[in-house]
Amino acid sequence: MSSLEDEAVEQNTVEGLTSSPSSDTDTSTGAIITITIGATVPTGFEHTAAEEVKEKIGSDARISKDRGRIYFPITTDKLFQVHLLCSVDNLFVVVAEFDCYQFKESKEETLKELQELASTLPWTNALEVWRLNRTLKKKKGHRKVGNTTRAKSKAAPSDVAASAEAAPHKLPQETSLADSDTKSVVTPDSETCQQDLEETANDAKVIKFRVTCNRAGDKHSFSSNEAARDFGGAVQEFFQWKADMTKFDIEVLLNIHNEEVVIGIALTEESLHRRNISHFGPTTLRSTLCYGMLRLCKPQESDIILDPMCGTGAIPLEGAIEFGESFYIAGDNNDMAVSRTVNNICHIQKRRAEKGSPSGLPIDTVQWDLSNLPVRTSSVDIIVTDMPFGKRMGSRKKNWDLYPSCLREMARVCRPGSGKAVILTQDKKCFTKAISRMGGLWRKLHTVWVNVGGLHAGVYLLKRTAAMFGQTPEDIYESRGRSDAHMNETDDKESSELQPNV
Missing domain, CATH: 3.40.50.150 (Vaccinia Virus protein VP39)
Structure with a gap:
């Protein structure tokens, strides 16, 4: 993890644009830090979700330009609370975001820039939040120990969703995320803590990942598949991870909406909207x-x-x-x-x-x-x-x-x-x-x-x-209409009864 800390910077400039990192404090000390959480919500209910975040977590949420997403800051000691929100579908921790990213005119230049961007982002804190989130889910029994088959993660709504292509024929040596021993905010007994550290170390020996690109806008020279492929290749080269489209440990999100670009790491494997229904x-x-x-x-x-x-x-x-x-x-x-x-x-x-x-x-x-x-x-x-x-x-x-x-x-x-x-x-x-x-x-x-x-x-x-x-006037009108119809029907019936048989 030391290589991540050497390479990661708090603010990065790409073609004159400043990115916003996911937190303002380094996690190497084990201190509680502030991070930015992104959440996908039902389109149209962004303000409702923001109200719930303010009510339950005490944070002011920002509604994205791309409908169906909100962003809000929290400290890592409140990470478990975001999974209790009722109005959000999927959660992710923000690595960096660009409000006005100036894409190159040609596809080749844009994709090359995305490749270069991967190695300059402040990944460290976001990865530590991913580790903490994984530990919290294990404590709750939401995931089994080991590299089991996981439900395919559902990404945020968008025009197109794509994953990074397969790795080169010769897979590089994976880097263990367990090298950096971060203090967990949750303080269980020492035996449980030791067990979790061992499980995390075992799982982290082979880190598998995929990149999902969600793109919206008609002024892009590239497709979602191309962006996911090239950005994912750069992420793989930087971390020496293994690409896996289904049994992945980490899902890196590349969300592009016109000129807004947000890079994040998913915190949910399955949408939270399925929480109550078993018979559909x-x-x-x-x-x-x-x-x-x-x-x-x-x-x-x-x-x-x-x-x-x-x-x-x-x-x-x-x-x-x-x-x-x-x-x-x-x-x-x-x-x-x-x-x-x-x-x-x-x-x-x-x-x-x-x-x-x-x-x-x-x-x-x-x-x-x-x-x-x-x-x-x-x-x-x-x-x-x-x-x-x-x-x-x-x-x-x-x-x-x-x-x-x-x-x-x-x-x-x-x-x-x-x-x-x-x-x-x-x-x-x-x-x-x-x-x-x-x-x-x-x-x-x-x-x-x-x-x-x-x-x-x-x-x-x-x-x-x-x-x-x-x-109401309509009720009275309909009532009179029904009465008149009934009277006419009665008159017709009586008239027919009085007619002599021929």
């Missing part, structure tokens, strides 16, 4: 997106929160875990969906029981008819749901009848004047038309545009107005 359906929402939707409506103690189209129960399950002071009702008209929801709840309860925590969750599951909910009028405080987009579930044609029926039934059960609803849908035209037909029962307060599986969707925050259900 065709349209299961990410837990991170569910958390963002729930934060929009700000659940309060003793609130009754309803998801009338729960699917696999991702929304009410996330709420019951993170906002446990409220009570959740999960319902669906599909028996398979209800079964998946029950299984997911049982999975969480079993996991809690194994950890010795109270296994109960404030949630109940019901199978019902969406247009005729078995719920008292004006008894629900908040409704949070994911409505059918009309693609994988239902159809756009059916939505024109489904949406108005759903919104009216939701208005009936929601408390007038204080009730709220957070609704996710990609069928924006149908939803807007349905809201306009509600007779003032709902009022749109805010819209968050999100990316759901590549689809541009909207998360709508609605306020239930004080208008009483069944007394």
